[in-house]
Amino acid sequence: MSKALTVMDLRALKGVRQISFVQVAREEEAIAASEAGMDMIGTAFIPERAHFARAVPQTHFQFGLPWGKHAEATEALRDAMAAMNAGAQSIYCGMSPAIVEVLAREGVPVICHVGLVPPKATWTGGFKAVGKSAEQALHLLQEVKDFENAGGFAVEMEVIPARVAAEISKRTSMLTISLGSGGDCDAQYLFSADLLGENRGHFPRHAKAYRNFAGERDRLQAERVAAYREYISEVNVGTFPEASHVVEIDETALQDFLKQAERA
Incomplete structure (x- = not known):
């Protein structure tokens, strides 16, 4: 049985090979992804999923702090520590660098988020690509630098032009995780529902269905x-x-x- 990649292991892979990462919603998905050899598995840190990490001890597991649940750093830190105690090796936090800094200072490995951040999409014009102008691209680079300085170890880059994402990846020590941001980031990230073809209607351009579970x-x-x-x-x-x-x-x-x- 292979051992789960630690944060140190993942950081060592930057520029060496692509990292595979999937977001799951069910325990059986987590188990299947682990059996398939997925590098990273993530899900929201909510009570009904808190046991998922224990089910796949041989795979790096990330719990995400639901955006909007925490009003300040102490609340986020409390949940982050609970998630780590539940078996996670890293935490997603879509909050500001100030909050990320508090978590990182206590040793919590934090994955940050830039680009199309769904709960904040109104600031960037809705659900569309971010970084298509030089001004936006520079702002993204600054955001990444701010998160890096705050102590984040990785950053999800969602729907950013591929060449912009590639240049930002060269300019940060953090792992860059691509959700629709091209193949030059350090990791590729998909939602299991898209990957398995569970959804009907609109299908994200950046996603790929490998099966037809809806059918x-x-x-x-x-x-x-x-x-x-x-x-x-x-x-x-x-x-x-x-x-x-x-x-x-x-x-x-x-x-x-x-x-x-x-x-x-």
Whole structure:
């Protein structure tokens, strides 16, 4: 069994090889990703997922602090430490460098976030690429530098022009994690729901579906309906239950029961 990559191991891979990273929502996804050899697995640090890290001890696990839950650094630090105690080796925090600094000062390895940050997308014009102008690109570089100075060890770069992301990656000691920001970052990151083809409707341009779980779920749903209809039909005509589905009683015991039942 392979050992989970530590933060030191991951940092040593910068410029050496690409790191694979997936965001999961179910324990079985985490287990499958680990069995497949994924370098990093992440999920939100919420009560129903707090046990995920323990299920995949051989893979680097990252818990994400839900954006908007914490009003200040002490709250974020408390949750970050709880997440580390639950088995995480790193923490995602989408808050400011000031908050990241507090976490990093206590030894919490923090993954920061720049570019299209969904809860803050109104500041960058909505759900679209960030960094397509020289001014925006320079602002991104400064944000990355601010997070680096705050002590973050990695930064998620979401939907940034690939050449901008490549240049920023050269100019920071942090690991750069690409979500739609090209192949020259240090890690590639996808959501399991996209990777497995679970979603219907809009599909992110930066994502790739390697399976069609939505179609498989449609097929399984149709099979459920068909099975229920067959069951109802057999109940209605009396062909269920069959002899193999019931428990018999010895004839002598049955007759004894009937005699005593008559006197009851």
